Amino acid sequence: MNDPxxxxxxxxxxxxxxxxxGDEQLSAWLDGELAGAESTAVEAWLREHPEARARVDAWDxxxxxxxxxxxxxxxxxxxxxxxxxxxxxxxxxxxxxxxxxxxxxxAADAPGTQRRAxxxxxxxxxxxxxxxxxxxxxxxxxxxxATWQWHREQAxxxxxxxxxxxxxxxxxxxxxxxxxxxxxxxxxxQEEHLARWLTRRIxxxxxxxxxxxxxxxxxxxxxxxxxxxxxxxxxxQDTQGKRVTVYLRKPEKGVDAAFRYERQGxxxxxxxxxxxxxxxxxxxxxxxxxxxxxxxxxxxxxxxPAPNMNPPAAPAAPAASx
Amino acid sequence: xxxxxxxxxxxxxSIPRLRRYARSLAxxxxxxxxxxxxxxxxxxxxxxxxxxxxxxxVWLLSIAHNxxxxxxxxxxxxxxTDPVDLQRAQDEAGGDxxxxxxxxxxxxxxxxxxxxxxxxxxxxxCVEQLSYAEVAEVMRIPVGTVMSRVxxxxxxxxxxxxxxxxxxxxxxxxxxx
Numbered sequence: 319m320n321d322p323x324x325x326x327x328x329x330x331x332x333x334x335x336x337x338x339x340g341d342e343q344l345s346a347w348l349d350g351e352l353a354g355a356e357s358t359a360v361e362a363w364l365r366e367h368p369e370a371r372a373r374v375d376a377w378d379x380x381x382x383x384x385x386x387x388x389x390x391x392x393x394x395x396x397x398x399x400x401x402x403x404x405x406x407x408x409x410x411x412x413x414x415x416x417x418x419x420x421x422x423x424x425a426a427d428a429p430g431t432q433r434r435a436x437x438x439x440x441x442x443x444x445x446x447x448x449x450x451x452x453x454x455x456x457x458x459x460x461x462x463x464a465t466w467q468w469h470r471e472q473a474x475x476x477x478x479x480x481x482x483x484x485x486x487x488x489x490x491x492x493x494x495x496x497x498x499x500x501x502x503x504x505x506x507x508q509e510e511h512l513a514r515w516l517t518r519r520i521x522x523x524x525x526x527x528x529x530x531x532x533x534x535x536x537x538x539x540x541x542x543x544x545x546x547x548x549x550x551x552x553x554x555q556d557t558q559g560k561r562v563t564v565y566l567r568k569p570e571k572g573v574d575a576a577f578r579y580e581r582q583g584x585x586x587x588x589x590x591x592x593x594x595x596x597x598x599x600x601x602x603x604x605x606x607x608x609x610x611x612x613x614x615x616x617x618x619x620x621x622x623p624a625p626n627m628n629p630p631a632a633p634a635a636p637a638a639s640x
Numbered sequence: 641x642x643x644x645x646x647x648x649x650x651x652x653x654s655i656p657r658l659r660r661y662a663r664s665l666a667x668x669x670x671x672x673x674x675x676x677x678x679x680x681x682x683x684x685x686x687x688x689x690x691x692x693x694x695x696x697x698v699w700l701l702s703i704a705h706n707x708x709x710x711x712x713x714x715x716x717x718x719x720x721t722d723p724v725d726l727q728r729a730q731d732e733a734g735g736d737x738x739x740x741x742x743x744x745x746x747x748x749x750x751x752x753x754x755x756x757x758x759x760x761x762x763x764x765x766c767v768e769q770l771s772y773a774e775v776a777e778v779m780r781i782p783v784g785t786v787m788s789r790v791x792x793x794x795x796x797x798x799x800x801x802x803x804x805x806x807x808x809x810x811x812x813x814x815x816x817x
Contacts, residue, residue: 345791349765351772377794380801381766383747384664388767391663392656400676404652407684 339363344374348381393504485580485589488565488598491542491551492585496561503538503553512539516550521568522595527615529554532607534562562601562608564615569596577612579605588612592619643687650696651683657768658700664763665708667752675711679704701768702778705760712756750800758793761786 339360346352347360364371495503505512507526516524519541526536534554542549542565549567569591577590586608589598597619599612643651658679662672682703683690690699751759764775765786772790776783 341795342787342791345794346772346787349772349790351787373798376798380747380794380797384751384763384766387747388660388664391660394656394659396652396655396659397673400655400673400680401652403677403680404648404655404684407681 339370341373344370345377348374348377485587485596485598487542487549487567488563488589489580489582489585489587489600491549491565492563492587492600495540495551495553496563504540506538507536516541516566520548520550520566522566524550524552524566525618526552527564527618529562529611529614531614532611533557534611537561560602562599562603562611565596565598565600567596568594577616579609581605590616592616595619643684647687647690647692648684651680651700654697654700655680657697658704661701661763661768662704662708664751664767665704665760667748675704675707678707682707695774697768698770698774698777701764701770702780705778708760746801750797753800754793754796758789758796761789762793762797765790 337359343352343356343360344364347357352360364374505515513524513526516539524539526539529536533556535556537553537555539550539552542551549565552564552566553561554563555561577588580587580589584602585600586603586605587598587600588608589596590612591597597615599608599615601608601611603611655676659672659676662675662679663669666672666675679700683700686703690696751763754762760779761775764770764778765772770778772783772786775786775790779786781789
């Protein structure tokens with residue numbers, strides 16, 4: 319079962335003639351599967367072998383791209399037929415296939431796709447379009463272009479690596495997710511859990527800002543696998559259902575730290591960079607109101623990692639995001 | 641005896657992630673929801689085999705893995721969505737999808753070209769973010785095999801993305817496995 323390339327972990331810390339590290343170990347390291355001395359040895363190897371480093375970086379980029387490609391699927395509404403199946407299936411109508419023996423039932427299920435217990439999941443014309451929108455995150459975002467008056471030249475500003483790309487992505491992400499009727503957040507606002515979850519996945523501690531004094535309550539947050547690295551979005555809502563979002567990410571190098579304001583259509587946005595963290599506040603509010611909120615967020619920004627937060631895990635922790 | 645409501649509730653909560661995995665395996669939303677449906681049916685039929693102290697998603701993914709495998713054996717060949725169709729549907733959906741769609745097309749086309757034995761563990765690790773031990777449980781293969789398959793899948797995917805003939809572009813990649 320073991321591949322010949324697979325080497326046992328070095329038993330002592332890496333010394334100058336360190337044993338070569340195979341691709342399987344590099345790949346396992348990227349997935350957070352190595353611990354202790356083995357992980358240390360791989361890291362030392364990567365420092366000395368830029369070509370191996372480049373290979374691992376490319377795998378990492380592919381991993382992010384794969385995540386992004388399917389990131390929108392869990393946000394799609396669950397087809398009613400599947401929900402019905404869960405509540406009624408295995409009951410009255412489907413009793414015959416009850417819990418007899420595992421093997422027997424498996425066999426009976428084998429030609430299953432011909433037997434459609436829940437009608438209506440068959441192909442629909444719009445389904446392909448939905449899949450494409452899901453498969454192509456950018457496609458899913460396209461629908462929001464109308465709201466954010468999003469022009470072609472701005473599309474190129476979204477491109478990874480442009481200095482203010484993250485600011486545009488903040489606006490974009492706002493437009494997309496405030497319109498989501500049901501799945502507008504990924505994790506609801508159970509304060510500590512949400513902060514820990516986001517902090518573990520982006521590179522700096524996430525603080526859940528309190529905007530109650532402005533009548534906006536935190537409803538939850540989501541992780542956005544956009545561009546290089548990750549971003550987090552926090553969403554707030556007032557009693558009339560008006561929503562504002564706070565977008566957090568590590569900005570690209572060369573982004574200036576000034577406190578800036580932009581307006582497009584009915585959306586206003588304040589953004590700034592502080593201590594290596596980029597913040598953008600986006601919402602359909604007048605400038606003064608938004609400014610007051612932005613200032614409040616600025617005052618609440620964490621100076622040091624908050625006491626209750628776990629530090630970001632080791633590179634590529636084997637995090638199961640469940 | 642029928643599945644209790646608590647079980648059904650957990651099943652319901654697992655659907656979004658189950659759909660993502662099915663979509664990443666089958667691409668076509670109709671096919672992938674068929675796979676989800678089949679998985680849910682089997683889970684409901686065998687709810688007593690589920691150990692409530694364990695992770696339901698891993699259990700469901702392993703059922704989906706088997707169902708998908710059965711489907712492949714039955715069909716003997718796997719139809720994947722033609723990138724040209726994807727592009728057309730994208731155009732019909734309207735809107736300018738942005739600059740990196742070509743890149744994403746290539747990624748999905750390259751993913752579709754991967755042998756299922758490599759594609760599945762890669763998706764479970766990268767997209768579903770399972771540990772190697774969990775992937776081993778889902779696919780019922782040794783952890784060492786997971787490690788080597790994930791590594792080979794990465795190398796193959798890179799080769800497809802870097803090779804000029806591996807590009808999605810105009811060459812339809814209707815892979816028959």
